[in-house]
Amino acid sequence: MEFVFLPQQAVVPVEGSKQLFPVHRIYCVGRNYAEHAKEMGDSGREAPFFFMKPADAVLPVAHGTVGEMPYPAMTKDLHHEIELVVALSSGGKNIPAAEAASHIYGYAVGLDMTRRDLQAEAKKLGRPWCTSKGFDQSAPISSIHPISVTGPIEHGAIHLNVNGQARQTGDINQLIWSIAETIEQLSNFYELRAGDLIFTGTPAGVAAVVKGDLLEGSVEGVGDLRLRLV
Structure with a gap:
């Protein structure tokens, strides 16, 4: 058997090693912080909803470097949304929240x-x-930090500065739907698999950025991400 052309695999580096994490799917949770939900027009603890990005939408940025992202075409209003990302090493269907951590x-x-x-x-x-x-x-x-190093992330500051000015601040414990609950809900809709990435939601303060802007974000206990729009 031969491929028509060589397959291309999106990957993200693993911090502190030479390993690469192969990306299967990218799931995103919409409006998962109360204040962000309010600024987008919602209120209350509504059922979570999800959208997806292609696996090769990832733009890996190594620790200690400044990544470059070309300002995309077809828009005049590009917004930032800083998020904690969860990388899965296994998956399945109908995963109970109590078992979710074993898949991270x-x-x-x-x-x-x-x-x-x-x-x-x-x-x-x-x-x-x-x-x-x-x-x-x-x-x-950013590079992926193994849970064996970080431990489970259930709280910790999350923030984003643009050109040195604070834009987004929050704490992971402010998630409307916790990471475990999110994995449970997602696995009811999809069979989750090793290689899946879950963008868990963004705090309030989303706003527009332009060419030349420097975005500097971090999640306590995980690391940081620095990106310039070019």
Whole structure:
């Protein structure tokens, strides 16, 4: 058996080793911090909803470096969304929340970059969000830190500065749906697999960025992510 062309595999480096984490799917949780839900027009603890990005939307940024992301075409309103990312080493269907941690390989810091103007238009017309969320390099991500090093991440500061000015601040314990609950809910809709990445949601303070801006984000206990728009 031969491939028509050589398969291409999206990967993310593992911090402190030469290993690479092969990406299967990228799941994202919408409006999973109360204050962000309010700024986007929702309130209360509504059932979680999910959207996806292509696996090769990842833009890996090694620790200690500044990644570069080209400002995407077809938008005049690109927004940042800083997030804790969960990387899975195994999966399954209908995973109980109590067993969710056993499927976690590690954590990373990620940015869910969003063409907000395209998203607003899609919402108005009742259309999918694919072009606003799933474009090339729309998922910048730090190296993955194994849970064997970090321990379970259930709380800790999450923040994003743009050009040295604070934009987003929060704490992982403010998630409306915890990481375990998110894995449980996702596994009811999809069979989760090793290699899946879950962007767990963003705190309030999302806003536009332009070419030349420097984005510096971090999650306590995980690490940081530095990115410049070019």
